[in-house]
Amino acid sequence: MMMRFFTTVFGFLSLALALSSAGASSNPCHLLAGAVPEKVHGMLEVSDGTDAxxxxxxxxxxxxxxxxxxxxAWVSEENWRSLDPDIFxxxxxxxxxxxxNVLLNSGVDPDWRDSNGATALLAAAACERLDMVELLIEAGADVNAHNNDGLDPLIQAIVLGDIxxxxxxxxxxxxxxxxxLVNGLGPRDVAERVGNDEILKLLYAQ
Structure with missing residues (x-):
């Protein structure tokens, strides 16, 4: 259930609004590694990288x-395009x-989209991981890239109030x-709706 949550829900504005109202401690990003089934740990010890x-x-x-x-060992410049798009x-x-860093050094495109059409930069913004945002920007990620709903990293960060x-x-x-967004709202509109005056001032200063 947890894996399905992370591969089908991330990137939507409704999730961001829910996280914003619930508080940072409720952000499910921090639960992902701990949600990996115990059986997988054993599989990793003997796998050749082709298992699922x-x-x-x-x-x-x-x-x-x-x-x-x-x-x-399993990801290379030659094969990454054919692998599970949710890896990155x-x-x-x-x-x-x-x-x-290993994935980027293996030639992975910093704008590689996951199975929902979202980039890793959008995921980083949704998880409020500033270190990842900075790393991906330095690697050349497109800061304006959005998912199929028009949600981009900036709007995601605005909803979460991550200045x-x-x-x-x-x-x-x-x-x-x-x-x-697909509903026509832009960054300033979203900032107004969530009531973040500090971010709104930043946006109007641009």
């Missing part, structure tokens, strides 16, 4: 759990910095004119 469990590849679980050596965002959500991530994205050249 409950619809997710063993490499995905290795990334989420921070198994740097396994990920390094899974590592970001779980806060596995070393794994993310540090908002600043990081703006300083990286985020283009406000290119940001709009």
């Amino acid at each position: 469990y409950e619809g997710k590849s063993i490499i995905y679980y290795a990334a989420v759990l921070g198994r740097v050596g396994a990920v390094d 965002s899974g590592a970001v959500i779980a806060g596995q910095v070393e794994v993310v 540090d991530i908002v600043l990081a994205l703006l300083n990286a050249g985020f283009d406000l004119s290119q940001s709009r």
Whole structure:
């Protein structure tokens, strides 16, 4: 159930609003690695990287759990495009910095989209992981990239009230004119709706 939650729900504005009202301690990002079934830990010890469990590849679980050596051995510049697209965002959500660096060094596109059409940068913003946001920006991630609902990292950060991530994205050249949800709301509209005057001032200063 937890794995399905992370691969089908992340990136939607309703989730961000729920997290915002519940408080940062309720953010499920911090539960991802701990939700990996015990059986998978055993599989990782003997796998050649081709196994799967409950619809997710063993490499995905290795990334989420921070198994740097396994990920390094199983992911290469030649094969990453054919692998489970949730590997990259899974590592970001779980806060596995070393794994993310291994994936980037293996040639993974910093804008690699997961199975829901969201980038890892959007996942990082949803998890309020400033370190990941900065790492991905430095790697060349498109700060304006959005998912199928028009949700981008900036709007996600605005909903969560994460001013540090908002600043990081703006300083990286985020283009406000290119940001709009499918319902027509832009960053300033969202900031007004959530009542964050500090972020709203930043946006109007752009």
